[in-house]
Amino acid sequence: MTRLWPAPGHPAILRTSGVRLAALGAAVAAMGAVIVFVVIYYGTLGSLRQTLDASITNEIGEILPQGTATPAAEAAGAINAALAEKPFRIFYALSGPNGAALAGNLRLPLPAPGWHTLDTPAGGAFAQGVMELRVLVVRLRDGASLLVGVDGTMIRRLNDLIRRSFLIGFGLTLSLGLAAGIGFGRKALARVNAVSLASREIMAGDLSRRIPLAGSGDEFDRLAETVNAMLDRMQHLMENLAAVGNEIAHDLRSPLARLRETLELALRDPEPAATGTAIAEAIAQVDGALALCGAVLRLAQIETGARRASFSNIDLTDLLNRLVETYETVAEEAGHRLIAQVTPRLAIRGDAQLLNQMFANLIENAMTHAGGPARIGLVARAEATRVTVRLTDDGPGIAPDHRGAALRRFGRLDPARHRPGYGLGLPLSAAIAELHDAVFTLDDATQGANRPGLTVTLVFPASNAPRPG
Ligand SMILES: Nc1ncnc2c1ncn2[C@@H]1O[C@H](COP(=O)(O)OP(=O)(O)OP(=O)(O)O)[C@@H](O)[C@H]1O
Ligand SMILES: [Mg+2]
Structure with a gap:
């Protein structure tokens, strides 16, 4: 589709959505102004003209009591009487069939029968301050013509006033709308330019660059x-x-x-x-x-985090019990004791394979790094909206200062260096815990002891699904 406005070559400001919206807003406002103008113009002037026309019809009724059958002489009498007593300005002209003036306060060649709006005559006003006349011309049966008119200057003034006000209002609406649009557009453009600049610097290799904030929270x-x-x-x-x-x-x-x-x-x-x-x-x-x-x-x-997509409701009790069953014999053969206390029907959302791997890593760590026969405890229970699993051993534990290093990839502490392993079990377990939105912490199992042992605590958010069972 070809874009008509603004053409691709126009300055960037014209292509901002702010300016486009403002132009649209200004156009809608201008259209509103036109509608208001039409309503006021025709409403006010129309009703004013109707009032004037009614007074003319009324007056003609009085001058011509028998309608067009009224003889010209009687009409002339009525005009003269009216001119003598009517305090407000009504204009009359009665001329005979030959065009000769018979009565009235207006001297001018009468137009054809019907309604007319007469403009200022070339020689000046019709009367003092009367620039426009609204008139009705009636032909009588005897061939005479009667004109009755009223001052229409007000209509003309009002007409001029409404048109002028409209032009000023229309112009102001349009220009204010456009000015506001250009202002907003400039501001938006400056922000977008800042984003583009930062993005280009990031693409050029400065990964630490960030997009500046204006601080307005917009x-x-x-x-x-x-x-x-x-x-x-x-x-x-x-x-x-x-x-x-x-x-x-x-x-x-x-x-x-x-x-x-x-x-x-x-x-x-x-x-x-x-x-x-x-x-x-x-x-x-x-x-x-x-x-x-x-x-x-x-x-x-x-x-x-891609594995989150395959999360399902996990019966954690079942998962842990099976794991304990698998490891019990191995542990006993190596001289360890594995004691588990798992509350029935614990449910979480997760990936069973990864959870299995995480708990297996932790149990294997306890067996490998306890340095001799160990007592390994596994406790799992529900606490309010959480499920807590605690794995404890009575080995040397990990000193608080070394916990960061133990959690790093390939992080292996001194006593473990001669044992097989890569230092990936703990970081893998921590990553699996994070994937499950679980809090993963390392602590001493017994405070202040010579061999404090290690407690790994995992706090999972409980699944909303009904508990299995
Ligand atoms: N239960 C524990 N008691 C004492 N030290 C531990 C215990 N678990 C882990 N550690 C220490 O933390 C280090 C990191 O553990 P991690 O499981 O990441 O690696 P690893 O067990 O040495 O090797 P991998 O698990 O990759 O086979 C271990 O080398 C060991 O020094
Ligand atoms: Mg390990």
């Missing part, structure tokens, strides 16, 4: 706030991405170096048995590296 400010929040999130993700790349490269170095060493040793040792062992070892090392890559990818996927 829709532009709200839009800028939303876009800025989006930019914050994007910057965070970009930084994370860069960090993950570094961390993966860093963490893959040692398994790859070990793999290389294994293969090199195997190459030097011609014994078939040694070769078999070396290959098995190499496969284990490759599996480890693959597991690392898988965990990092999963973490990245969870952080995008």
Whole structure:
């Protein structure tokens, strides 16, 4: 579709929606002014003219008691009588069939029978201050013509006044509307330009740049706030991405170096048995590296929040009971005790697979990092509109200063360095908790103890769905 106004070449201000809206508003207001003008013009002048016409008809009735059958001489008498007594200005002219004036206070050639509005005669006014006459001309049966008229100057003045007022009002409405539009348009344009400028700088690589706020809290400010929040999130993700790349490269170095060493040793040792062992070892090392890559990818996927789309109502009681069942035997074989207290019919919204993985990570951490046989407690219960799950162990715990590091990707604390693991379990669990809008906290299990143990607390919003059961 071709745009007629403003043409693409017009200044940017004319293409702003503010100016367009103002032009539309001004046009509507101008149309309103025209309607008001028409109503006032025809209403006022029409009714004024009707009043004048009625007084003329009335007067003719008095001059011609028998209508057009009234003889001219009787009409002349009535005119003279009226002129003698009527205090207000009525104009009469009676002329015979030959055009000779018979009576009246007006001397002029009579127009054809009917209604007329007579303009000021060339020589000046009809009478003192009378610039316009409204007249009715009647032809009598005897051939004479009678004109009765009244002063119509007021109509003309009013006519002029209304037209002038309309023109001024119309012009003012249009120009004020347009001026306001241009003003608003300029302001809007300045804000949009600021957004474009900031966006261009961001595109050029300055990811820390943000859109300036005017501070008025208007829709532009709200839009800028939303876009800025989006930019914050994007910057965070970009930084994370860069960090993950570094961390993966860093963490893959040692398994790859070990793999290389294994293969090199195997190459030097011609014994078939040694070769078999070396290959098995190499496969284990490759599996480890693959597991690392898988965990990092999963973490990245969870952080995008895309898995929320597949959330369903979860029977958390059932999920935890099954998990405890799975881990009980393994824990006992390693000398741990796993004690669970799970309230029946706990319901939350979530992703069962991710929740399973999170609780499994936490139980495995307790078994791995407690440093010897541990007592592991799992308590889950509903509290008002929340569901709380607490996992406790009686190992060395994590000192408050080290909790940040333990929650970071690849963050492993000193005593754990010689144990297998990548330092991804806790950050993965924290990301899964965040995905579920759950609050994830690490605390000492026993305050002030030598081995305080670790309590991981998860507070989920309870599902609104009816509890399973
Ligand atoms: N229950 C715990 N008690 C004491 N320290 C813990 C406990 N859980 C985690 N930690 C510490 O926090 C670090 C990070 O834990 P995380 O689960 O992220 O990694 P990991 O267990 O070492 O390896 P991965 O889970 O990737 O196999 C651990 O290396 C350990 O030092
Ligand atoms: Mg772990």
